[in-house]
Amino acid sequence: KKAEYPRFKSKKTHRYSYTTKYTNGNIELYENKVKLPKIGLVKIKKTRAPKGRLLSATVSQVPSGKYYVSLCYTDVEEVLFPLTYNETGINLGIKDFIILSNGEKVENPKYLKNSIEKLKKLQKQQSRKTKGSRNWIKNRIKIARLHEKIANQRMDFINKLSTRIIREYDIICIEDLKVENMLKNHNLAQSISDVSWSKFTTQLEYKAKWYGKVIKKVDTFYASSQTCHCCGYKNEGTKDLKVREWTCPKCHSNHDRDVNASINILMQGILAN
Template structure:
């Protein structure tokens, strides 16, 4: 199966390369905002926006007026226009909100450049990038496949990264003839119907005191001063450490589940609605359910497995997985274990819910109404 896959590496640009990256990010942002403003004005006056070709020809004229736009990679400026037109396309299809102006205060700053005529290539322990030339990078693994584009990012911590998007062939994993249900939670991150329990490491809570101390120190610094910038990077590094630890854990769990099971049933949670509960918002944000679901989806698609989304209104924790009796008293989330009044079997709330999710996923596949990934 041919798929698009991204490889992310840390890069170590020298001073002149750092300056050029900053210029390219700024120019890409300027082009996006400039044409977004013109697009909005045209739409108000005529009821019609621009096309990519119109913007592209206008950009050529603009570069003759603003000479500093010629200092940076021209493809990155064209990519900004493409991103703008794609954003408007999604907006008119009612998939997203209207595009907004980009700010230089955004936490992550980046630009994208396309691969043409070998302008992006891996050369030993360095990566060749347009205008930047050869940049040292941490080559943690080999890049396989046809390179499509590269995105250069500067994190708030001051670190630089490159994400290389490639088109590559991935072989489907051998079938395991195994089905599983997944019940995600806060006490334990995930409980499978086969009894496997993945603990909730609580990465944010483990570094919360250190983060609070660093943020308090930042608030006492004079804004925009040297010491303020120095402390701001320390705060960003803690946030980055939390994010990296969480993503690493989610990747390991999702990969293990996809490799060992052919059919995976999981509840179709509306995380954006659940997170509105102030009492549990921090815990839900910390655990990363949405990222976990995304990882399961694309990995299942890569390796020929099936993800079945069970309705969020399905009473997975209330039903007895043995006889089907619905215990409505089980709505109380503090009740972790219960005995079925009908068949007498003893249930662990999470394992019982995951078994019901597995059974419901198989039923949906059988009747042909499953919501597949």
């Protein structure tokens, strides 16, 4: 009651944060409260706490107005996932989020698509409103809230997916996609899927370290979607992204574009070392 919400000063941005280091019990996490320096006890939504040594707390306010506190721990207890003796190659899809070398296709969740459609509508409305007007401000907050919701939905999706992949496979081969290349292809849905892909690979990498699994990155120069995984023939005709299925002119194997690419990524990753 004594302390107020932190006030942030910059007017240029709607994203604010500050970090304090842990010393002598100035930060403490309880069941549904957190103790912060100068502020004292603050109610929080219940969360899981890792077993480790607390280093610092970062308090931030996101554009929609909500406050978050994130606690940074070190020396966190290691838990290894049991070995499954399975390996996989993963390809970033256009229609699907990812395609695995065993043929499994993981679609982008429907709720994510719906939210993106809504966002498009709001952004169109925003451009028609007078800058700085009351409706313009109202709409800006709506957009900020929806951005936040999409980010949360996306994080939830890739968090669950990356944990499942790490649990099911011991060796995971992925494409080493360069973000600069991705930004050239710019539409809303695509850019969100690009961001998701880099977050997904980051999560795979740190979870592999945590749980004792292996990630192998395959160079993008390797033409995974053009090469027949059966005989190695390079089919230039599949450069066109519209080609979803093709038959190898040399060995006559029939390929699903994405699954063939995933199998190539797996083989390339395993052969690399």
